[in-house]
């Protein structure tokens with residue numbers, strides 16, 4: 001959120017000394033890891049549901065965190081006692097709430113946001129929302145009277161199959177339903193229960209959402225994440241058509257683009273209406289950011305080129321001396337980051353200066369996910385230390401849920417029971433020898449070689465994932 005604001009020429013409150021509110025935070029899965037990673041900031045969350053709030057409170061007590069509170073509260077109740085916030089987050093509420101709650105969400109965000117604050121609100125968007133509404137209504141009508149929630153999901157999905165299969169192959173209607181079925185069947189039924197079968201589901205056009213925000217004195221900043229490369233918005237011909245069609249109205253252009261994208265979900269950032277937002281990223285803003293890259297460098301066939309890989313499906317080849325030098329340098333220090341100032345002279349030597357072209361190149365690298373732009377120094381371990389310490393928050397999650405949120409706020413899912421056990425052993429007291437010993441006691445059937453190799457590779461994965469603390 002802060003990075004986006006900086007790119008748009010704003011001066012958000014520094015991440016390590018701010019106040020954050022999460023509305024409808026459920027059991028604090030988002031808020032608690034942030035509070036742990038950023039001890040100098042204060043975090044408040046609330047939710048209507050008692051059980052998740054109690055679970056969050058127990059988790060906070062166990063971690064001994066003093067900078068986070070999670071309360072049981074209805075958004076419709078007074079929230080004056082909470083104070084003002086630099087960052088407000090509401091994920092997964094707007095589309096699934098009745099009109100009075102949606103309106104109150106924006107009113108409260110406006111009331112509680114500091115002058116330079118940023119709000120993040122996610123919602124389901126049209127036109128893709130129409131498809132979801134269609135299958136939702138079909139399922140709801142089919143399962144009317146069915147009490148059990150899991151049975152509702154199973155019978156609803158079965159009905160969608162029945163309808164699709166009654167149509168000839170390649171019929172558009174059949175293909176539309178099958179596409180929705182793919183989405184519904186690739187996730188846990190509890191999510192379908194909440195997302196498709198909830199009482200309220202109100203996808204909106206982007207422009208309707210923005211107009212609603214404007215009624216509450218909030219203005220559109222951008223999305224939380226830059227759209228990934230296949231986005232039609234990066235195509236020159238699409239841009240120039242839409243610019244003309246929208247008469248230069250930026251918001252209308254964004255709305256028309258959603259029709260081209262068939263967009264279904266947005267994570268929109270909002271600021272106070274009186275903020276001056278630069279729509280073009282000025283080159284100088286990069287001096288206020290940190291750069292990181294997890295791309296692995298490899299030789300390329302063409303002389304002078306290098307290949308950079310994020311995964312087997314995301315790779316890039318470049319022969320630009322500044323790009324290759326930047327990615328090689330950042331790749332070596334991942335998950336740590338360097339400020340632009342630290343990189344500036346090296347980049348200038350290789351031909352990248354902060355002019356319009358240089359800034360456009362950096363943005364292209366960020367869009368391709370080859371670099372990550374950050375606005376604060378994350379306290380990750382730069383190397384695996386003598387006595388590696390996994391964050392207490394990650395150890396707690398690994399014990400209870402089988403995944404761990406990193407200090408970079410990404411989730412590492414661990415299906416291997418040994419990795420889950422190892423992470424809990426990494427409390428900063430044990431050196432490698434002690435870790436090895438504890439693992440061999442827990443897994444007596446494994447050979448020393450297997451244990452040794454497993455330990456080294458798990459440590460490396462955890463350090464690169466940002467689970468280990470500095």
Ligand SMILES: C[S@@+](CC[C@H](N)C(=O)[O-])C[C@H]1O[C@@H](n2cnc3c(N)ncnc32)[C@H](O)[C@@H]1O
Nearest residue numbers: 024025026047048049073074075091092093101
């Ligand atoms: C889809 S969940 C999203 C939870 C969380 N933000 C997340 O992303 O995992 C919606 C949450 O909104 C909460 N909620 C619904 N109506 C509310 C209200 N009137 N006041 C406060 N919370 C509410 C629900 O209890 C639920 O936890």
